[in-house]
Amino acid sequence: MRGEALRGHLDLLLLAAVRARPAHGYAIIENLRLRSGGNLNLPEGTVYPALHRLERAGLLKSRWSEASGRRRRTYEVTERGLTELRAQEQDWREFSRAVEGVLEGST
Amino acid sequence: MRGEALRGHLDLLLLAAVRARPAHGYAIIENLRLRSGGNLNLPEGTVYPALHRLERAGLLKSRWSEASGRRRRTYEVTERGLTELRAQEQDWREFSRAVEGVLEGST
DNA sequence: CCTTGATACATAGCGTTGCTAGGTATATTA
DNA sequence: TAATATACCTAGCAACGCTATGTATCAAGG
Numbered sequence A, B: 001m002r003g004e005a006l007r008g009h010l011d012l013l014l015l016a017a018v019r020a021r022p023a024h025g026y027a028i029i030e031n032l033r034l035r036s037g038g039n040l041n042l043p044e045g046t047v048y049p050a051l052h053r054l055e056r057a058g059l060l061k062s063r064w065s066e067a068s069g070r071r072r073r074t075y076e077v078t079e080r081g082l083t084e085l086r087a088q089e090q091d092w093r094e095f096s097r098a099v100e101g102v103l104e105g106s107t
Numbered sequence C: 001c002c003t004t005g006a007t008a009c010a011t012a013g014c015g016t017t018g019c020t021a022g023g024t025a026t027a028t029t030a
Numbered sequence D: 001t002a003a004t005a006t007a008c009c010t011a012g013c014a015a016c017g018c019t020a021t022g023t024a025t026c027a028a029g030g
Helices: A010-020 A027-037 A044-056 A077-104 B010-020 B026-035 B044-056 B079-104
Strands: A061-069 A068-075 B058-069 B070-077
Touching: A010 A027, A010 A044, A010 A061, A010 A077, A010 B044, A010 B079, A027 A044, A027 A061, A027 A068, A027 B079, A044 A061, A044 A068, A068 A077, A068 B058, A077 B010, B010 B026, B010 B044, B010 B058, B010 B070, B010 B079, B026 B058, B026 B070, B044 B058, B044 B070, B070 B079
Parallel strands: none
Antiparallel strands: A061 A068, B058 B070
């Protein structure tokens, strides 16, 4: 995945991934990799701070649990998070269509 | 258009817009607005420096002209620019598919 | 037993890059 | 003659994802 492509779309991806399947950070990274056909390889230094930010913003909530001796922080999307996600999905569609519109005209 | 959405996709858009129709900066901004259905409203402070950067990188070349008393710098895509554009188009498709893949699974 | 690799979390600080804000200049319209 | 549109430019800021680094547990291999 090209350098800065993610910029501005990270929240959308994280919210969508968690909506699909509530999970802890490490698993979210895995899920994104799988669902993207291996194209989304987000480093931990990107994902963890973003999850914290989304929780502080009230879009995600988390609880600690333990699995096979390792502690996990599992996230799920809040009501406000769902609303925000839907808005960002809408924004993505618009942006995507806008880019396609420019590309089409230049073939 | 949402805040940082453009990040990392500006070069693609500019190269594609100029490939579609060689033009001067101000017109490129207009063309992007039109081709995107009004969604891409790039400020001059974004576009002009980017055009300079792309020219320095050898992906665009420009020449000065004059139209109705006002000077214009008209850009066109170089050979290298075309190659780069095709690569970035490929990257865009991949990124776009990756995002869609994540969104689909979370409906 | 001890090292390596995978799992799982965290954060300080850096670098990139688009945007805001400001500036110059000409032509047209009110 | 003031405002608006056209047309260019740049310094400096701010946002934000990433690198690098650190901690800790468990499984597997030598």
